[in-house]
Amino acid sequence: MKNLILLSCLNLLFLTACGQKNTINIQTQKTVNWIPYLTKNGDYIYVDSNLKQQINTAYAGAYKFTLTGFTIVNNKDRKSAVIDTKGNIIVDYTEESIELEVFNQLTLMMKELEYEKKMPLWKWDWNIMGGDIKKTKTYKKIEISVLETQQVLLSKDVPYDEDNFYLNPNKMDENHLEMNDILYEIKDNKFKKIRSDIELSLDQKRYIPTSENQFEIYSIDAKKPLFSGLTGTDRIEISVNNKPFVLDSINQDRYAPPIPQLFQDLKTTAIFPYPQYDKAFPKEIKNATAEQINFMKDVSLVYSINNSPYFVLGRFNYDHSVWAYDWLYVDTAGNLLKNVSVKDFFIQDRVGYVVWPDKYMILSENELKKDQKIGKTSYVYQSGNQYITQTTKDDKKLKEGIWNADSKSWILSPENYTVEILDSERQIYALQKEKEGKFILYNNKTKQQIGTKSYDSIDGSGCVRYTSENKKQIYYYIDILTGKEYKE
Structure with a gap:
């Protein structure tokens, strides 16, 4: 949603000035x-x-x-x-x-x-x-x-x-943006402040203002709230097979977020889960098996899957050797499902690694080589269904590659210590073979290194960092498609 252009290439102090008063044509x-x-x-x-x-x-x-x-x-x-x-x-x-x-x-x-x-x-x-x-x-x-x-x-x-x-404009639609908790309307190249208390921006042009107790959900197209009288909760009271059932201690965090992850409508008692709060959790679940009921007793995460009729239920799996969840799904009609097919929905941890879909849903153990194990995964932005995936072999150090979860194949084999995406569409990557090694430019379509040079770092704009023989840090630009260097 963000249209972002960052000018942060060279390792120099960014400094500014008092602006001239004349406007620019x-x-x-x-x-x-x-x-x-x-x-x-x-x-x-x-x-x-x-x-x-x-x-x-x-x-x-x-x-x-x-x-x-x-x-x-x-x-x-x-x-x-x-x-x-x-x-x-x-x-x-x-x-x-x-x-x-x-x-x-x-x-x-x-x-x-x-x-x-x-x-x-x-x-x-x-x-x-x-x-x-x-x-x-x-x-x-x-x-x-x-x-x-x-x-x-x-x-x-x-x-x-x-x-x-921050300079982080969040696009609501063609004429509205939210930035630093302020909602603006743009008309004739002028920014008009609409509200200055935006706590959270949602999809479908909606937002939640700051509040201490009761919350409201607004749309930029309406003056009145879409929902009001919402309060935070950590429990969901429903009926399962015609018997009362409580999902409690849900979506709890070490630090309480400013916006609760479960809203309850005080009038209707309907529950609206994070992250989009766009649909009510079903009040009745039918035909649940004994195994599913036991699963729900230990559920600690409930999320609303956007642009779908589904919710995802997460149960922490203490049997895994690494931090992981097991999953179950329910639709708005109260039907429990083992699997769902959705696009562009991810649950991530605080450092950006993907929790859902989990690594075994992305890359099953049957698709790994002998003694190869899956590490953490991160989504390749706007790539369809591609993930930078860490693997280990014989408990040795992690190696990264790019896995296509649709074709069930490696776009880039897991042979590098670090993989950085410079141009996803053209499959131009910066690869670091070893932990202390330098980065090379790599064209994955031709399976060839671009140019012959290596660098301490390469970013998507083509800015590279290089350490000279006298240990001086030098910054300059290259063409990431050809490796051409813009320096004498």
Whole structure:
């Protein structure tokens, strides 16, 4: 849902500036594919694919242009500015950090400055044992604006270790976005604040405002809530084979989330499970077997599978040698099912590994070689049904490959310590053979390495990090399709 363009390639301090007051003619900006070129002097110039210089200025740091025709450059004082495709300085050099992202052909800019703020006497930090008194506290000044119009969307001074703000526009529809808990409507290139208390964005253009006790679910298309009088619960009271049954201690977490993972409608007693809260859990389950009833007694996870009539029930399996669940399913009519066929639904742990579908549903033990075991899996974004899958053999170190759960075959054999996806559609990967080894570019369609060089890191934009003979970290760009290096 997010249309994200991050300018975070080189290991330089991102710095920003006070914006000029003149607005920019949006129609005059153009999309370019110019690449920062590292010269022998250690500066960067902008060139096209034929290495022809496009802007007659060299920079200490330079980054790729956004689709709207802007980029961040650094000078030798480690300050940053924003320029356009003509080399004009749109935002002057400054010590503030800066990020750019594009949404609906407009450029969002976030500026951040860390500073020490003098505190009043009653807020001094008294270190009685050490005898020190800290009279200041670290703060950060945050500003988010629209670069083309200079419209300020957010401006705050906050303690460094408290509130966090991000440039992460969450698209609700073509004219609405949520960012930093604020809902905006975009009209005539202007952002209008609709609400400033959004706790959670949902699919189907819905959202949940912040609340302490009772919650409501809204749609951006309606002023009145779709659901109201919702309260959090950790139990589901239903009927199973015409007998009362309770699923309790459901979706409990070590740290309670701001939005409960089970809502109960106070009027109807209907239960709406996480993550989309779009359908009520059935109040009656029919024809459950004794085995299924025993399973449900130990269920601790209940999730609503979006864009389907199904719910997934998870029971933690203590018999597994690794952290895992067993699964059962129920539809809105109360029918229990052993399997369901759904797309684009995943349950992930806190670090992004897939919990459902679990690794044995993705890659069964029958499809492994002798003495080969499955490790953790992570989904390849927008790939259909592909997963980066870890395997071990004879309890040796993990190796990663890419498994296609539809064709039941390895797209990339599990022979690498690390696999990073640079271009999923073209199957361009960055491969690290060993733990301390370097990364190579790899074209999986041709089954060949791209170029002959290896790097400390490679990202999807083509930015690479390389350690020179004198241990200096050097950053520059390459073409991930050909391996062509943009440096002298």
